[in-house]
Amino acid sequence: MKTIPGGLRGSYPVPTTDPVSGATISLLVESSDGSTQILLDAGTGTKNLLPRLRPGALLALTHFHLDHLLGLPLLAPCGLSGILSARPDAASILSRVYSPPVWPVPATTAPFALATPGTPHVHGALTVAFHPVAHPDGCHAIRIDEPATGESLVLATDIEWALMSPADRAAFADFARGACDLWFDCHFLPSELPAHRGWGHSSWRDAIDAARLSRARRVHPLHFSPACTPARAASIARRFRTGR
Numbered sequence: 001m002k003t004i005p006g007g008l009r010g011s012y013p014v015p016t017t018d019p020v021s022g023a024t025i026s027l028l029v030e031s032s033d034g035s036t037q038i039l040l041d042a043g044t045g046t047k048n049l050l051p052r053l054r055p056g057a058l059l060a061l062t063h064f065h066l067d068h069l070l071g072l073p074l075l076a077p078c079g080l081s082g083i084l085s086a087r088p089d090a091a092s093i094l095s096r097v098y099s100p101p102v103w104p105v106p107a108t109t110a111p112f113a114l115a116t117p118g119t120p121h122v123h124g125a126l127t128v129a130f131h132p133v134a135h136p137d138g139c140h141a142i143r144i145d146e147p148a149t150g151e152s153l154v155l156a157t158d159i160e161w162a163l164m165s166p167a168d169r170a171a172f173a174d175f176a177r178g179a180c181d182l183w184f185d186c187h188f189l190p191s192e193l194p195a196h197r198g199w200g201h202s203s204w205r206d207a208i209d210a211a212r213l214s215r216a217r218r219v220h221p222l223h224f225s226p227a228c229t230p231a232r233a234a235s236i237a238r239r240f241r242t243g244r
């Protein structure tokens with residue numbers, strides 16, 4: 001299984017020399033044989049993934065905040081097989097956002113499918129599962145497994161680890177158990193979190209804690225704050241290597 005990040009920034013895009021680090025959240029997951037593609041969220045990073053996207057890809061949405069949706073209109077000509085979300089009102093939310101006078105045309109004609117947390121959805125060679133996490137207006141972590149290879153990935157963006165009870169954290173750890181790759185919200189520094197309680201985000205320290213609890217093999221940061229400089233991102237990567 002392959003993961004190609006298209007955007008790793010949170011909240012809004014920022015100009016950077018590296019287009020992936022400046023664009024908002026979108027990751028493309030491909031099965032090992034290349035037959036199946038799943039796009040995770042449709043932030044502005046979607047643009048960086050367009051050359052690789054093929055008809056039949058599935059879009060799975062963690063939630064409906066705009067930084068995860070701004071690239072959706074770019075997908076109109078891509079022949080998505082569907083849009084998978086854990087909200088039964090996904091279609092009406094998207095048509096509310098993408099309608100005049102906010103946007104002149106519907107953003108998508110792809111069919112919607114409802115994900116039920118606890119029941120994996122099969123898409124070609126991959127399975128997709130959802131798990132609710134603490135975030136304003138609600139959000140779901142998404143797990144993708146490739147049964148043929150045993151490989152797995154968990155995307156936990158827009159999650160406030162500090163607001164999750166021990167039982168919530170244990171449930172998340174069960175969901176993410178043994179993931180080969182855990183992509184985790186690192187929007188804030190630990191020192192910034194107390195002033196941003198309830199904002200729905202975490203820090204690199206939370207990411208390491210969640211990875212340990214889940215026994216994830218590798219952890220990757222994402223949803224960098226717009227204020228995050230390349231130096232700060234590099235220092236987070238260093239902490240992930242040393243585990244503190």
Ligand SMILES: [Zn+2]
Nearest residue numbers: 010011067158
């Ligand atoms: Zn976000």
Ligand SMILES: [Zn+2]
Nearest residue numbers: 063065135158
């Ligand atoms: Zn959000």
